[in-house]
Amino acid sequence: MHSQLITFIKKEFLHVFRDRKTLLMLFGLPIAQIILFGFALSNEVKDSKIVVADYSKDAVTTKIISKIGSSKYFNIQQSLQSADELQSAFKKGVIKMAVIFPQNFGNDLIHTNKVTIQVIADASDPNLATTVTNYVTNIINDYNAELTNGNVQPLQIVPEVKMLYNPELRGAPNFVPGVMALVLMLVCTMMTSVAIVKEKELGTMEILLVSPFKTIYIIIAKLAPNLIISVVNLFIILILSSVFLDLQVKGSVLLLTFCSMLFILTSLSIGLLLSINAQTQQSAMTASLMGMMLPTMLLTGFLFPIENMPIVMQVLANLVPSRWYFIIVKRVMLKGLGFSAVWKETLILSAMCFFLFAVSLRKFKTRLQ
Amino acid sequence: MEHVIKTEKLTKRFGDFIACNELSFEVGKGEIFGFLGANGAGKTTAMRMLCGLLKPTSGKASVAGFDVFTQTEKIKMSIGYMSQKFSLYDDLTVAENIRFYAGIYGMRTKQIKEKTKELLDELGLQNEEKTLVSALPLGWKQKLAFSVSIVHAPDIVFLDEPTGGVDPVTRRQFWDLIYHAADKGVTVFVTTHYMDEAEYCNRVSIMVDGVIAALDSPANLKHEFNCDNMEDVFYQLARKAKRSDG
Numbered sequence: 001m002h003s004q005l006i007t008f009i010k011k012e013f014l015h016v017f018r019d020r021k022t023l024l025m026l027f028g029l030p031i032a033q034i035i036l037f038g039f040a041l042s043n044e045v046k047d048s049k050i051v052v053a054d055y056s057k058d059a060v061t062t063k064i065i066s067k068i069g070s071s072k073y074f075n076i077q078q079s080l081q082s083a084d085e086l087q088s089a090f091k092k093g094v095i096k097m098a099v100i101f102p103q104n105f106g107n108d109l110i111h112t113n114k115v116t117i118q119v120i121a122d123a124s125d126p127n128l129a130t131t132v133t134n135y136v137t138n139i140i141n142d143y144n145a146e147l148t149n150g151n152v153q154p155l156q157i158v159p160e161v162k163m164l165y166n167p168e169l170r171g172a173p174n175f176v177p178g179v180m181a182l183v184l185m186l187v188c189t190m191m192t193s194v195a196i197v198k199e200k201e202l203g204t205m206e207i208l209l210v211s212p213f214k215t216i217y218i219i220i221a222k223l224a225p226n227l228i229i230s231v232v233n234l235f236i237i238l239i240l241s242s243v244f245l246d247l248q249v250k251g252s253v254l255l256l257t258f259c260s261m262l263f264i265l266t267s268l269s270i271g272l273l274l275s276i277n278a279q280t281q282q283s284a285m286t287a288s289l290m291g292m293m294l295p296t297m298l299l300t301g302f303l304f305p306i307e308n309m310p311i312v313m314q315v316l317a318n319l320v321p322s323r324w325y326f327i328i329v330k331r332v333m334l335k336g337l338g339f340s341a342v343w344k345e346t347l348i349l350s351a352m353c354f355f356l357f358a359v360s361l362r363k364f365k366t367r368l369q
Numbered sequence: 370m371e372h373v374i375k376t377e378k379l380t381k382r383f384g385d386f387i388a389c390n391e392l393s394f395e396v397g398k399g400e401i402f403g404f405l406g407a408n409g410a411g412k413t414t415a416m417r418m419l420c421g422l423l424k425p426t427s428g429k430a431s432v433a434g435f436d437v438f439t440q441t442e443k444i445k446m447s448i449g450y451m452s453q454k455f456s457l458y459d460d461l462t463v464a465e466n467i468r469f470y471a472g473i474y475g476m477r478t479k480q481i482k483e484k485t486k487e488l489l490d491e492l493g494l495q496n497e498e499k500t501l502v503s504a505l506p507l508g509w510k511q512k513l514a515f516s517v518s519i520v521h522a523p524d525i526v527f528l529d530e531p532t533g534g535v536d537p538v539t540r541r542q543f544w545d546l547i548y549h550a551a552d553k554g555v556t557v558f559v560t561t562h563y564m565d566e567a568e569y570c571n572r573v574s575i576m577v578d579g580v581i582a583a584l585d586s587p588a589n590l591k592h593e594f595n596c597d598n599m600e601d602v603f604y605q606l607a608r609k610a611k612r613s614d615g
Binding site: 202 | 420421422442445446448450451452453454456457458459460461465468469470472473474475527
């Protein structure tokens with residue numbers, strides 16, 4: 001029976017490589033996307049979760065902190081005390097920025113006329129980081145001007161800004177994970193559903209059903225080429241990013257590959273599901289584009305931050321697999337984190353994968369009856 | 370005569386709709402059996418049940434000696450199938466198509482090589498081995514599709530309206546192939562809309578509204594219904610039908 005499967009898979013690859021247009025799309029897409037997303041996108045930021053560490057706790061710091069807190073741009077999470085807690089919060093992605101007031105802030109300001117406030121921002125999304133640090137810098141400068149007004153000596157409160165994970169504020173670190181999610185999703189979902197529906201359109205599906213070829217093998221053979229091509233695409237993207245965008249994988253490539261496979265499988269299952277009701281290749285393609293690409297682009301979180309969306313959209317975003325994959329990629333690739341940091345997202349992705357695969361398999365088999 | 374297809378009150382219901390109502394008939398080995406009927410009469414449903422694609426609601430049937438309820442896998446190994454849409458892959462070559470289908474039916478590489486050569490010689494397609502099927506004329510495609518459907522030497526081959534869209538000469542040549550296969554002992558179960566093709570069959574059954582309205586040799590049917598040709602026989606039976614293509 002296995003030789004049958006190999007025969008079938010070989011045939012599937014022949015189909016793929018004989019179709020110029022498909023070939024172009026499969027391999028041209030990742031390259032095109034990387035070029036396409038070479039521009040920075042800015043978006044307004046509100047209610048960013050930040051943390052304030054006040055080691056001085058005097059009248060001045062309290063004043064500044066209350067100004068920051070009352071700004072619509074910020075949402076002060078909790079007051080952290082240790083550097084470890086801070087690091088941990090950044091790694092988890094829970095906070096976007098930390099503002100740290102050193103000890104004796106108020107005193108030093110009066111006596112030396114100059115103090116510094118440390119501002120640390122998560123620059124894995126450089127747009128967000130730039131925006132929030134600008135906002136807080138403005139608030140500090142405004143207060144600074146207020147204080148100075150009426151004083152003979154100018155008082156200087158200097159914010160020292162440090163960008164974490166992406167000190168040069170390059171756009172690449174933000175959009176490469178997004179491109180990965182998008183490309184993998186598109187190829188797996190669209191190409192798979194089209195390939196299956198093509199078989200239906202041609203009438204060859206019937207032949208396969210009448211043959212002693214097991215239904216499960218038909219499914220495996222249809223999914224196999226796209227799975228392999230997607231893994232190849234994954235490595236193309238990683239290599240291109242490394243060579244042309246100077247972006248390497250900081251964490252474990254193995255972990256990244258494993259999670260990518262989960263995501264690929266999920267997308268393939270969705271492609272399978274979409275192929276069931278589609279009668280023509282055209283409708284399969286349209287369903288994939290409308291049903292998957294659009295939500296992926298809008299709700300993954302790489303074009304528009306999910307935190308700023310209305311609750312309804314945020315809930316919807318949780319249903320989109322690429323949203324979870326995107327988080328995993330950012331953490332493993334950009335922050336160099338290990339499994340312990342992404343186990344929750346991996347679990348969610350695995351559950352989605354398993355569920356979708358089981359459902360699509362069952363529906364496909366039933367439909368064929 | 371050995372019966373390769375046997376049905377006894379074979380019925381298929383879809384909810385309240387009875388697609389096939391207690392079909393009972395037999396087909397002998399090496400017979401060319403025509404399965405006629407208007408669109409919506411239940412032909413396709415009946416054929417799907419015999420191919421192991423659809424589970425019947427009630428009744429009994431055996432194909433190549435295997436039960437359609439419990440032994441569909443064995444049935445699939447013993448039959449061939451050619452659908453209206455020819456079933457060949459346009460973007461693969463002639464040889465690749467043969468190799469693929471032979472492989473699906475479990476033939477070994479050596480067997481496949483031999484069979485490929487045999488088939489190409491038989492059809493006169495030796496020069497087209499590496500040609501993409503899309504480049505072949507329609508008539509050749511049909512003949513190739515038929516040969517491919519019996520590449521694994523099945524006991525029975527099911528042909529679902531195999532000669533759509535070609536001229537009468539090509540259709541005649543196609544039927545030569547069918548005769549050739551029947552001579553070798555392959556039973557041919559064919560559905561068709563062309564009444565002149567009905568004349569080529571050993572026996573013909575006509576389905577109307579889910580039941581078999583007539584089953585006999587073309588000669589006997591013409592005699593029974595007092596007609597000169599099968600077209601008139603068909604017309605007499607089919608015009609009383611209540612169902613048609615939805």
